Amino acid sequence: MKTEVTELLGIEYPIIQGGMAWVAEYHLAAGVSNAGGLGLIGAANAPAEWVREQIREAKKLTDKPFGVNIMLMSPYADEVAKVVAEEGVKVVTTGAGNPEKYMELWKNAGIKVIPVVASVALARRMERCGADALVAEGCESGGHIGETTTMVLVPQVVDAVKIPVIAAGGIADGRGVAAAFMLGARGVQMGTHFVVTKESIVHENYKQAILKAKDIDTRVTGRSTGHPVRVLRNQVTRKYLDMEKQGATFEELESLTVGGLRRAVQEGDVTNGSLMAGQSSGLVKEECTCKELIDRLVKETDALIGGAGFYE
Ligand code: TUI
Numbered sequence: 001m002k003t004e005v006t007e008l009l010g011i012e013y014p015i016i017q018g019g020m021a022w023v024a025e026y027h028l029a030a031g032v033s034n035a036g037g038l039g040l041i042g043a044a045n046a047p048a049e050w051v052r053e054q055i056r057e058a059k060k061l062t063d064k065p066f067g068v069n070i071m072l073m074s075p076y077a078d079e080v081a082k083v084v085a086e087e088g089v090k091v092v093t094t095g096a097g098n099p100e101k102y103m104e105l106w107k108n109a110g111i112k113v114i115p116v117v118a119s120v121a122l123a124r125r126m127e128r129c130g131a132d133a134l135v136a137e138g139c140e141s142g143g144h145i146g147e148t149t150t151m152v153l154v155p156q157v158v159d160a161v162k163i164p165v166i167a168a169g170g171i172a173d174g175r176g177v178a179a180a181f182m183l184g185a186r187g188v189q190m191g192t193h194f195v196v197t198k199e200s201i202v203h204e205n206y207k208q209a210i211l212k213a214k215d216i217d218t219r220v221t222g223r224s225t226g227h228p229v230r231v232l233r234n235q236v237t238r239k240y241l242d243m244e245k246q247g248a249t250f251e252e253l254e255s256l257t258v259g260g261l262r263r264a265v266q267e268g269d270v271t272n273g274s275l276m277a278g279q280s281s282g283l284v285k286e287e288c289t290c291k292e293l294i295d296r297l298v299k300e301t302d303a304l305i306g307g308a309g310f311y312e
Pocket of ligand 1: 021071096098117118122142144145146227276
């Protein structure tokens with residue numbers, strides 16, 4: 001599965017792990033990188049020194065390239081942007097914003113920069129300011145999402161830019177990977193299935209909730225506030241969506257979900273916590289190691305399109 005993305009990043013398979021808040025810490029990132037993909041540490045809303053520590057711990061577990069995802073709405077984004085350059089991180093992905101102001105710093109540090117985009121407009125802008133590749137993330141994804149599905153976003157982004165495009169959103173098996181290649185992607189990013197791996201430190205209750213979820217079990221909260229977030233439905237999403245319908249304010253809605261992702265990940269609070277997960281939850285059937293998952297994805301994809309010239 002040699003593609004422009006494996007060449008660019010110096011990895012074996014063009015499979016990237018999403019930079020999920022609270023979930024994507026160094027054990028998972030190293031697990032994915034050691035299995036031949038690209039693991040990511042999710043900086044999320046964490047302070048820069050936490051990110052520095054995570055980078056140093058990941059380096060102890062793997063000699064392979066790994067990256068850091070910077071969530072641009074974080075109050076610590078400026079400091080984290082400097083830490084990744086200081087620590088010699090090879091790859092940065094960004095989410096939830098426009099990383100333009102950091103581009104020069106990262107390029108000067110030799111970092112490969114891969115912004116996550118949910119629109120053609122931002123894709124074009126990122127190419128112009130020097131991005132090495134893009135993740136085009138459809139709204140099937142978990143967490144903070146855009147408006148457009150993977151099926152229609154990916155080919156439009158592919159048509160709009162010359163740099164390689166990595167597809168994300170709704171991909172959890174070899175059929176999804178093969179489909180992404182046919183849409184013109186040169187790699188995939190997956191989050192939800194990596195939550196349910198042996199290396200993932202996520203609470204067992206959260207993993208079980210993804211394993212049990214069916215096709216219709218996610219909800220998007222926050223459309224009314226301009227911060228749409230896809231999560232598994234539970235007691236708190238029911239209340240949240242009711243309150244949204246009744247015109248609750250941003251502050252009232254925030255008070256329902258503040259700290260909810262941490263409670264779900266660390267304490268296993270699946271009733272009142274925020275279980276960010278994509279629509280691919282319904283495709284996730286069992287927990288396995290990162291290596292088992294990546295080996296299976298490669299085998300399934302090869303059986304579908306190996307030799308058909310889609311990787312080039
Ligand atoms: O960033 C993500 N997914 C995330 S970030 C996150 S942390 C969070 N926690 C609680 C509430 C809200 C967020 C959880 N999941 N994916 C990448 C992504 N980026 N999806 C959509 C976007 C995006 C949206 C608008 C990127 C840029 C943008 O506009 C930027 C601009 O200036 O046009």
